[in-house]
Amino acid sequence: MASLPAAAAMSEAAVSEVKALTFDVFGTVVDWRATVVREGRELGRSKGIAIDWAAFADAWRDGYGPAMHRVRTGSLGWKTIDELHRMILDELLARFQVEALSEPEIDRFNRVWHRLDPWPDAVAGLTRLKRKFIVASLSNGNVALLVNMAKHAGLPWDAVLSSELAGRYKPDREVYRKAADLLGLEPRQVMMVAAHKGDLRAAASVGFKTGFVPRPQERPNRDIDLAFDDAFDLNAVDFLDLAEKLGA
């Protein structure tokens, strides 16, 4: 995928307005699938569990939208992502007929989401962007998960912001508004960066600028919309390209 021509980049005036970048995390900053599959296989080898760990990882992630939906519609009270991940994990262990794990082992595996590895450009790109902008997470991951992940992966956040602080999940508009408010900024001074177009469209609807960074390796087995789109303020192939286009 080639970098966009310079003509399609944001105007200097629009860039100069941006004070902070807020980042989606799962899939945009970290490669959740590769890490979950790898740790699953390691666990499988050590405990003699012979299942398709790639299918397990996909099913775990696929359970997350429906689980959030149950909270949104009120059939469940507020749950952190750690709690949602555990609910889905318990269902999957039953469905995949995994019976060899103790409670501490299940709890530890549930926290694999705290130990996700970053995409190869993520730390270098964030480090460069941090010189010019406030760089903050803005994830449905809870604060504890994001803090632990940042320490694991070396993510140099200036602020760990989370849907948890709004008591709502993305793409609910309140999450973006709360993030701008906590940073003391107007929405137009903040750029949401994500590999997922729905997240960017929701951020744009409350006035955020948008940066699209597709991650073709996030779900190589799915048909995901990876095409650059002029509806976003910037499109970039990775975080280093994003830094270049933002003059950082």
Added chain:
Amino acid sequence: MASLPAAAAMSEAAVSEVKALTFDVFGTVVDWRATVVREGRELGRSKGIAIDWAAFADAWRDGYGPAMHRVRTGSLGWKTIDELHRMILDELLARFQVEALSEPEIDRFNRVWHRLDPWPDAVAGLTRLKRKFIVASLSNGNVALLVNMAKHAGLPWDAVLSSELAGRYKPDREVYRKAADLLGLEPRQVMMVAAHKGDLRAAASVGFKTGFVPRPQERPNRDIDLAFDDAFDLNAVDFLDLAEKLGA
């Protein structure tokens, strides 16, 4: 002030339980008074304002407890510290008969609290403590103030936690409980670090461990209780001494 003898340090078992340190900021991490006085004097020189800027800085800080009290008792709705600082500043500009400042100049001076300089040991001490523990602010300063200050001063927080996230001010107990909850930890796994004994006593009352780091230069003109006290889990002369005592 000498370091405590090793015999008075925490047991290894107690230290091993601690996963995160939460820090008071104004006075404990940063030297608010020296910075406010220096910026006041610079402003005074450039605008021809001849007042006692040390007295002004002290009055500004002294206005902060009574202002929080008005919010606590319900005579004011929730206000960020930026907003409280501005209310007090407006009163002081009238009291000190300062009339030479435009609205942008007043706004900029109000944000001097975002630009406070750290104590000389603060960045090196936090950097060292961060290798072993989660290091987080836990200040009455609002998130935006703390994020801007961290970028100004190079404070390497893993998480910027603030009373703002609890909608209450320290020393209200909810602030400490909310911080532990956001970090996914039990209160006993968190050590509050502060130069102010009231802050530590409140944290201890909800189960936090406590580290006292007196800052004799914070208010050299006031009679502050700077004495080490065995009621706290640790006493340290500065953040490097704290790191040493915590094995970081």
